[in-house]
Amino acid sequence: MTEISNAEFEVLEALWQNYPASANEIIAKLNENGDTNTYGTDEVNQGKQWHDKTVKTLLNRLVKKKAVGFEKQQRHYLYSPLLEREAYTLKESKSLIERMFSGKIAPLVAGFAKQNDLNKDDISALKSLISDWEKNND
Amino acid sequence: MTEISNAEFEVLEALWQNYPASANEIIAKLNENGDTNTYGTDEVNQGKQWHDKTVKTLLNRLVKKKAVGFEKQQRHYLYSPLLEREAYTLKESKSLIERMFSGKIAPLVAGFAKQNDLNKDDISALKSLISDWEKNND
DNA sequence: CACCAGTGATTACAAGTGTAATCTATAGCT
């Protein structure tokens, strides 16, 4: 399976948020998340505007890469992701951790900790993950 | 600061392991880590062979990108990284976590846990990080 | 001192990317 580029990933992301979706819906979603940075929408998503031609191109490439499928709905297409978000993000994470931290996850977390990038919530989420893990592996 | 590509990163990696280093030393290091996969060396590093011309090109690009510096030692150059490994890997990690997990680290760890990609060592490393964090933040 | 081996610099080149514009077919309006 060919690689998915950053821009392609953002399109996929919009699709994962709601599918099946027409090209226009996808474009709308991409531009809605952080239009002129109207806070209150979703993420910080730096107010980038997507040109429709650009998104169409990316959709095409995703289809070629078999990351997105479509079904002809009358005249238009309805697109759907062919990858599961979770599987994909896990694969990418593992790849990065493999390349940068010899496959160990702790050094990554340690980096965050050292930079003060962890807050109470992150810590409790991690603790809860750990206790789950310990429940299942002992 | 321009982006560093994957291949460039591997060259930087070799540099970080030992610097200042001549081009030849870097090439040697790259090919040594996992030559014909003689286990016992270092990582699994899938036995890729680096062509010296290729490495020279990458070094040049890294210099242009100000990721690597050099000093003229008689006839040859001695290269050194201009980025700290830790800072760089942290930046990359944060960028990925931002893009894929809305900046939260726990979902990433959760993915690993779900896939059974955590072992006892990872867990104790994480626990130790957490207790350190709690020591410093309460 | 002339020549050569080797080093860094320059050039090459196809594939992938970001970003779009143009082409083409067609569904729906008048």
Place this chain on the structure above:
DNA sequence: AGCTATAGATTACACTTGTAATCACTGGTG
């Protein structure tokens, strides 16, 4: 039924990346 707006397909184009080959300079060897 003919025309137009539009959606998807095709084409464009500069920049990056992986992977090298060729060029040009220079210090050391014979």
